Amino acid sequence: MSVAIRFSAVKKRFGELEALKGIDLEVREGEFFALLGPNGAGKTTLISVLGGLTQADSGTAEVLGSDVQRDYRAARRKVGIVPQELTFDPFFTVRETLQFQSGYFGLRRNHAWIDELLEQLGLASKADANMRALSGGMKRRVMVAQALVHKPPVIVLDEPTAGVDVALRQTLWAFIQRLNGEGHTIVLTTHYLEEAETLCNRIAMLKQGELVALDDKAALMASHSARVLSLRLFPDVLPAALQPLLVSQEGGAYQLKLDDCGTLEGMLATLREAGVAVQDMEILKPDLESVFLDVMGRKRG
């Protein structure tokens, strides 16, 4: 499998701030890849380097073998980027916007694909409406369409579902998954970790400009087994012996760290000896969010 995106030792500094401290990252063709990280981690900077919006101080970035600086025309044709910020040109309608984008990418008669994009993204009824007249969700859909007019083999989405309702999120992801099925490489950044968990097969985590995790989703989840035992007790007192295992208290239930299910018996025994009855018990499997918090928490920058 060939490499869709390759970052080699990419560094970028904005004055005092080191936004990217030397990123080495490869995204393989056909992957559904998640780039995660807290605000300010450098995800958008990395994406900007890829799109040529920002010039890295050192290091290289390639899209399907084309260097984004030296071979910028080929590189840009191969990638479609949906920026994070909601921006639009207030002078034009939706259809005009998409026609212009097509033209910029060298596509003269793109009507059929534009119509399909409008259809798939639920914009058909607004095709001739001015961009200003659209709601935020619709504007975001147009932004996705803009990135796809030239059918790029690599698609990068920077927080595409921020502030977007559930129905739209479903529509959007269904469409993106379809594209992934057809062979497009997808890279997404999001703060909705459930999305990343559901959709992606490989995950990278960025913190303060450094790569702190990079692995297949399954491997990542397995290596941070943050299983949690959720207990509702009566009387509502956690025995001292179990206090060190306490992760958090939520809505009257105690969340205890459960590294190994073998310790379960011992914990229940401790409770029985303390005269505390278990009213409700639940074993919560690790989700990406807890893995994320674990990774971020461990690597104190």
Place this chain on the structure above:
Amino acid sequence: MQGFSTLFYKEILRFWKVSFQTVAAPVLTAVLYLLIFSHVLESHVEAYPGVRYTAFLIPGLAMMSMLQNAFANTSSSLIQSKITGNIVYILLPPLSHLEFFLAYVLAAVVRGLVVGSGVLAVTMWLAWPEFKYPLWILAFALLGSSVMAILGLIAGIWAEKFDQLAAFQNFIIVPLTFLSGVFYSIHSLPAFWLGVSHLNPVFYMIDGFRYGFFGASDVSPWLSLAVVSGTVVVLAAFTLQLLRTGYKLKH
């Protein structure tokens, strides 16, 4: 060159969609200048022998409108795109620096010519200027608009706030266009100011342009042609280099 033609078309559509503001308004302004100044100065000033002042004024006003609007087209388009953020949609596609440059500049030249034609079309009913050498008229209209379009591109790239652009426009462009012989012939100026005027490239644009109408000018049209063409080349080279380095457009 599909990218170029799309961006060019888009830039033209952009000003055409608001033609009231971008074409009709400047034409009206020029007509107002004409009416007022000709009323005040008609019987007092004869800039060229045998030429009515009103007729003398028309080419100058037409050129001034062309220049100011060519500048406005590129500069306002770029600053708005930068500030609203939609410049990303121009920077992400595989447009070359040359395509980017030509599309913006030529669209601004078209705007300049449209406004200039509008001014002439309306004012020539008030005082018919001669049209002695139409090719000179066209040459200077194109070159003059190009200079201002390129300057507008530079200003649009450099300015980070509307305020900065306004400063560039009001403290550089407007004085240059006003103090260039639009309203008067520079040979009536005292020696020092005459010298200063000769340093203003806009003077050569207007002088050469007016030569195309009346066959009379303060300096040789060939000199004017050389100065203005030279200015275009220098500015174009500078701007292309600016685009290549990604100054202020790419971080």
